[in-house]
Amino acid sequence: MLDSRRNIMLACVLSALAGYVDGVGFLYLGGLFVSFMSGNSTRMGVELARGHLDAAAEALGLIALFVAGAACGSLIVRSRSRYCQCWILLVEGSMLAGAALCHLYGVPMAAIAGIVMAMGLENAVFQIEGGGGLGLTYVTGALVKVGQHIAIALTGGPRFGWVSNLLLWAALVAGSAAGAWVYLQVNLGAIWFAAAVAFGLSAVLALGARRKD
Secondary structure (H helix, E strand, O other), X not given: OOOOHHHHHHHHHXXXXXXXXXXXXHHHHOOOXXXXXXXXXXXXXXXXXXXXXXXXXXXHHHHHHHHHHHHHHHHHHOOOOXXXXXXXXXXXXXXXXXXHHHHHOOOHHHHHHHHHHHHHHHOOOOOOOOOOOOOOOOOHHHHHHHHXXXXXXXXXXXXXXXXXXXHHHHHHHHHHHHHHHHHHHHHHHHHHHHHHHHHHHHXXXXXXXXXXX
């Protein structure tokens, strides 16, 4: 997936966007995540063990919404349109903008639902039709690849094969720091900025795809 400068740049921007949104969501939800479902799954298991069924159900609800968003993204990919990346980001931006509006009108749970589904959807941007793709809202896999490519470099392989995945991780960290800072200034209204980025990326990709027609 990270086989060109264009894809590396796009993946890093999207990873930063996911980190930004997750930073906002993490602070708003008080320790749950809107894009990192491994963390929510662990939290769910812990809460079940502690007998806190309401907290476990909350985590499960977030996981289900994320899966629903991922399914929506895959349906767009299966349309086989050369504009599918643009459509995914357009829908993501619309979900985030809708979430910001829900917050504005005092419907916070609907806002969180839209945000979580948008994060699930984003992971389809680099999806291969009929198969998997590049995870953009979580970076455990990217860190594993950093370690693997470092081992390859130490045994005579490409020296810098690990850099692209390290950049993906760094982008998510930087995005989460930015999201947390903006949240502390404007609360869940911070999602407006994320929506604007998604819309902007959709427009840029649409222009690029049109030039290839």
